[in-house]
Amino acid sequence: MIHIYTGNGKGKTTAALGLIIRALGNGKRVCLIQFMKKNFVYGEIKFLENQPGIDIFQFGTNQLIDPNNPDEIDFKEAELGYKKAEEVLKLNKYDLVVIDEINVAVKWKLLPLEKQLELMDTKTDAEVVMTGRCSHQKVIKKADLVTEMKEVKHYFNNGAQAREGVEF
Amino acid sequence: MIHIYTGNGKGKTTAALGLIIRALGNGKRVCLIQFMKKNFVYGEIKFLENQPGIDIFQFGTNQLIDPNNPDEIDFKEAELGYKKAEEVLKLNKYDLVVIDEINVAVKWKLLPLEKQLELMDTKTDAEVVMTGRCSHQKVIKKADLVTEMKEVKHYFNNGAQAREGVEF
Numbered sequence: 001m002i003h004i005y006t007g008n009g010k011g012k013t014t015a016a017l018g019l020i021i022r023a024l025g026n027g028k029r030v031c032l033i034q035f036m037k038k039n040f041v042y043g044e045i046k047f048l049e050n051q052p053g054i055d056i057f058q059f060g061t062n063q064l065i066d067p068n069n070p071d072e073i074d075f076k077e078a079e080l081g082y083k084k085a086e087e088v089l090k091l092n093k094y095d096l097v098v099i100d101e102i103n104v105a106v107k108w109k110l111l112p113l114e115k116q117l118e119l120m121d122t123k124t125d126a127e128v129v130m131t132g133r134c135s136h137q138k139v140i141k142k143a144d145l146v147t148e149m150k151e152v153k154h155y156f157n158n159g160a161q162a163r164e165g166v167e168f
Numbered sequence: 169m170i171h172i173y174t175g176n177g178k179g180k181t182t183a184a185l186g187l188i189i190r191a192l193g194n195g196k197r198v199c200l201i202q203f204m205k206k207n208f209v210y211g212e213i214k215f216l217e218n219q220p221g222i223d224i225f226q227f228g229t230n231q232l233i234d235p236n237n238p239d240e241i242d243f244k245e246a247e248l249g250y251k252k253a254e255e256v257l258k259l260n261k262y263d264l265v266v267i268d269e270i271n272v273a274v275k276w277k278l279l280p281l282e283k284q285l286e287l288m289d290t291k292t293d294a295e296v297v298m299t300g301r302c303s304h305q306k307v308i309k310k311a312d313l314v315t316e317m318k319e320v321k322h323y324f325n326n327g328a329q330a331r332e333g334v335e336f
Contacts (some may be wrong), residue, residue, distance in 0.1 A: 001323055001334075003178070009315035011173055011183035014190065018182025018212065019334065021189060025215030026333035044186065047193030095333065127334055144328075146321040147177035152314035155169055160312075165194035165263065166169075166187065166295055 001144040002120055002128045006103055006135035009149035016098045016129045017044050023127075024053045028095035031088050035081045035101040035132075036060040036074070036110075042168050055094075057084050067108045078110035082119070089122040096127045103132030103139065117142060169312040170288055170296045174271055174303035177317035184266045184297045185212050191295075192221050196263035199256050203249045203273040203300075204228040204242075210336050223262075225252050235276045246278035250287070257290040264295045271300030271307065285310060 003019075005012040020030050030053060039062035048054055059081035065074050085099050099119070105111040113136055120128070120142050130139070140146050162168060171187075173180040188198050198221060207230035216222055227249035233242050253267050267287070273279040281304055288296070288310050298307070308314050330336060 001328070004320075005179055007318070009317075010171070010313060011179060011186075011315045011317065014184075014186025015179035015182040015317075016186065017189055018179075018185030021185055021215045022182065022211035022336070023333045025211030025213065028333045043190035043193030043196075045193065047189045140320060143321060144323045144326075145178060146319075147179045148318040148320050149177075149179065149183075150175070150316040150318050152172075152308060152316050153311060154314075155312040158312075160169070165191045165196045168190070 002130070002142070004135050004140060004143040004146040005129065005131045005149060006133055006146065007148035007150050008133050009151035010154065011149045012131045012133070013100055015147070016100060016131050019096065019129060020048070020054065020098060023096040024051060028053070029093065030054040030096045030098070031094040032056045032098045032100065033081060033085050033088065034058045035078060035105040036065060037101060038062060038077070040168065043165055059084070065108065070108060070110055074110050078105045081105070082111055082115050085119050086122065089119060089124045089126065089128070092124050092126065094126050096129065098129045101132040102130050103135040105132070106136060107134040113138065170298070170310070172303050172308060172311040172314040173297065173299045173317060174301055174314065175316035175318050176301050177319035178322065179317045180299045180301070181268055183315070184268060184299050187264065187297060188216065188222065188266060191264040192219060196221070197261065198222040198264045198266070199262040200224045200266045200268065201249060201253050201256065202226045202268040203246060204233060204269050206230060206245070208336065211333055227252070233276065238276065238278055242278050246273045249273070250279055250283050253287050254290065257287060257292045257294065257296070260292050260294065262294050264297070266297045269300040270298050271303040274304060275302040281306065
């Protein structure tokens with residue numbers, strides 16, 4: 001099955017992380033592929049990287065991307081992320097494959113929509129989870145499960161800043 | 169800050185679980201309190217129960233509750249869950265306190281709404297996360313962050329069954 005977690009609310013990547021520990025707890029093999037997140041020090045990566053049963057691959061740089069003017073390297077890294085996702089799905093050795101922020105990579109045109117759709121068409125026994133706001137309608141149409149995380153209220157709107165252990 | 173993850177879509181409890189591992193990865197102390205989930209064999213519990221830095225308390229029975237006709241024990245367990253949550257928040261020794269499915273316990277009248285609101289008013293330094301569909305409007309009003317997990321599409325609607333490692 002293919003899950004999509006999208007929308008403008010908090011909880012998309014964390015929902016995928018929750019699925020990861022649920023899967024690991026049941027002895028399943030997990031692969032986490034992240035777009036646009038390389039070298040950031042995320043609590044979840046510090047926690048997961050030493051757990052048995054999971055392989056993690058990050059693509060991107062440690063710089064924030066300007067969606068209106070991405071660097072050459074951002075396109076390159078997105079292509080590498082796609083290649084890895086394709087390889088992993090075809091390898092078919094994982095029970096759960098999370099492709100984090102791919103929706104945004106496509107929205108920002110770092111990756112062509114067609115490549116995301118190709119990944120969704122890849123024959124695999126894995127549960128596949130794709131996250132990121134602004135999921136394309138064609139992706140939603142093709143998916144088996146779609147949850148829109150809708151922001152009803154967020155403390156960022158009251159001036160609060162991202163905090164270690166909560167937002168990263 | 170108080171987060172609410174509500175709505176009819178998949179991803180509420182898993183989003184809370186993701187926050188838990190993000191917090192653990194940053195060396196924070198975590199408490200997970202679950203309503204209506206005792207003795208179910210959830211992958212996430214199997215995974216988390218042996219991790220350092222987290223305490224888990226479950227309340228409920230291993231029977232599904234009939235929302236229109238709960239048993240005496242269901243009310244008792246909800247009251248015990250509330251007491252534990254109150255104690256934990258007042259103790260103030262955790263950085264993150266997740267109170268899973270409390271919204272549903274209130275919706276099903278196992279727990280009076282006032283008690284959930286009291287928990288939200290408890291002075292604590294912890295980040296507090298409450299989950300469950302059908303969050304009460306007064307709870308939403310009082311919270312700092314609210315995400316509605318909105319079901320756009322779910323394979324259950326095509327006859328698929330809950331699967332180990334994905335739904336539990």
